[in-house]
Amino acid sequence: MLRTIIFKIASAIHFVLWAPILLVGLVNGRLNNFLVISCARGLALLARIICGVKYQVHFPPTEENGVPILPNGNSRFDRKAIVASKHMSLLESIVLSSVVPNAFFICKREILWFPIYGWAFWRMGLQPVNRSRGKTNMKKLAADVARKIMNGRTLIIFPEGTRVKPGSHAPLRRGLLFLAHELKLPILPVGTDSGIYWPKRGKMTAGTANIYFEPMLPCNASLEEISDAINRHSA
Numbered sequence: 001m002l003r004t005i006i007f008k009i010a011s012a013i014h015f016v017l018w019a020p021i022l023l024v025g026l027v028n029g030r031l032n033n034f035l036v037i038s039c040a041r042g043l044a045l046l047a048r049i050i051c052g053v054k055y056q057v058h059f060p061p062t063e064e065n066g067v068p069i070l071p072n073g074n075s076r077f078d079r080k081a082i083v084a085s086k087h088m089s090l091l092e093s094i095v096l097s098s099v100v101p102n103a104f105f106i107c108k109r110e111i112l113w114f115p116i117y118g119w120a121f122w123r124m125g126l127q128p129v130n131r132s133r134g135k136t137n138m139k140k141l142a143a144d145v146a147r148k149i150m151n152g153r154t155l156i157i158f159p160e161g162t163r164v165k166p167g168s169h170a171p172l173r174r175g176l177l178f179l180a181h182e183l184k185l186p187i188l189p190v191g192t193d194s195g196i197y198w199p200k201r202g203k204m205t206a207g208t209a210n211i212y213f214e215p216m217l218p219c220n221a222s223l224e225e226i227s228d229a230i231n232r233h234s235a
Helices: 002-025 029-051 090-099 109-113 117-124 138-150 175-183 223-231
Strands: 053-058 082-085 103-108 127-129 154-157 187-192 207-213
Touching: 002 029, 002 117, 029 053, 029 090, 029 117, 053 090, 082 090, 082 175, 082 223, 090 103, 090 187, 090 207, 103 109, 103 138, 109 117, 109 127, 127 138, 138 154, 138 175, 154 175, 175 223, 187 223
Parallel strands: 053 207, 082 154, 082 187, 103 127, 103 154
Antiparallel strands: 187 207
């Protein structure tokens, strides 16, 4: 537990030191994105040094016995898709923003109100939703997301809506299906066991967390199919 406490103190110092750097980065979009991702990677480095939490990214096979796997018809020529990920800790947010080019997330509107960091997230293109008004206007959300995707961005969404503990399979929200249908985008499921090593609360445990990219699903996949894929290798 001592290492976890030290990590939290180091994280607080890390965020304070990065704040003026991110403030400077607001002047340029590309610079801002680079600095935000660098700040996130620095947090992952602290977790590795202090708590021994490492990570490994796994991709689905592209060939079998030396013979390329035939395309299943779900891949688009422009390679666009919605990345739908299991959410257990900050780690998958850090890894996905680093691995997926030009990524953006759907987030609560209040996150963008944080001084400096919220401004940097806004500059990075995070898509806010106002949950205080109740039901989200999905048509407007789809239109906003579509504009970002047309500009070369990739949407990453946590369809369970919150971080979950290992062994928990929270029901997926139907907003993912609406966006996939409306935008005609396949779904790229991602599983993880990061909650074993970097839980939402409590002690961090040394070890190698895994991020699993699963085979692509079509835009008309069911919630059950998506859930099965996300949880296939998850803790």
